Amino acid sequence: AQSVTQLGSHVSVSEGALVLLRCNYSSSVPPYLFWYVQYPNQGLQLLLKYTSAATLVKGINGFEAEFKKSETSFHLTKPSAHMSDAAEYFCAPLLNEKLTFGTGTRLTIIP
């Protein structure tokens, strides 16, 4: 069955530290993959997307993600966390022409 898994429902990092949010997908064919960010009581904003071009994708706000077919992963990283990065992050592969959202990871930044 096609699915997506986000390991870690909550991640806390210190301001200035590396951010790593994990996402693994399950699909017989590598799908398009998206990372979205959601601030409280708001909709979703696209951070970045993988559409079978470059495996290392750079997004907004200093985020990037690397598609690794062998690991079926698309982890999101940012070298240095900022307080404004505190939010909910969703990984979403495009499966059967539909965005399938992971359970989300709440990122907390420690001052």
Next chain:
Amino acid sequence: GAVVSQHPSWVICKSGTSVKIECRSLDFQATTMFWYRQFPKQSLMLMATSNEGSKATYEQGVEKDKFLINHASLTLSTLTVTSAHPEDSSFYICSASKGGVMNTEAFFGQGTRLTVV
């Protein structure tokens, strides 16, 4: 850039009444729009996919008679929650795609928080 506007951003209604939520693509034509429901601290669950001028396609378990979706134009889709009950209270989010069933990007509205009392 592509902007999707949802209205209202929040609404409180009495049990048994109906509520309509609008989703508009402000600067592009959206062939396809999607409606999601999000419970507190949970992920987004796709409710239905609507294509302009045709009936919406509902996901398994979503009552089509309760959640009426209309996509009358390329810039507007509406979700009507009929005979709302407290268990319908949730955050509803729409998204719109520029081309095909899903172009390589969907643009999301800011969401509507529905509270049924």
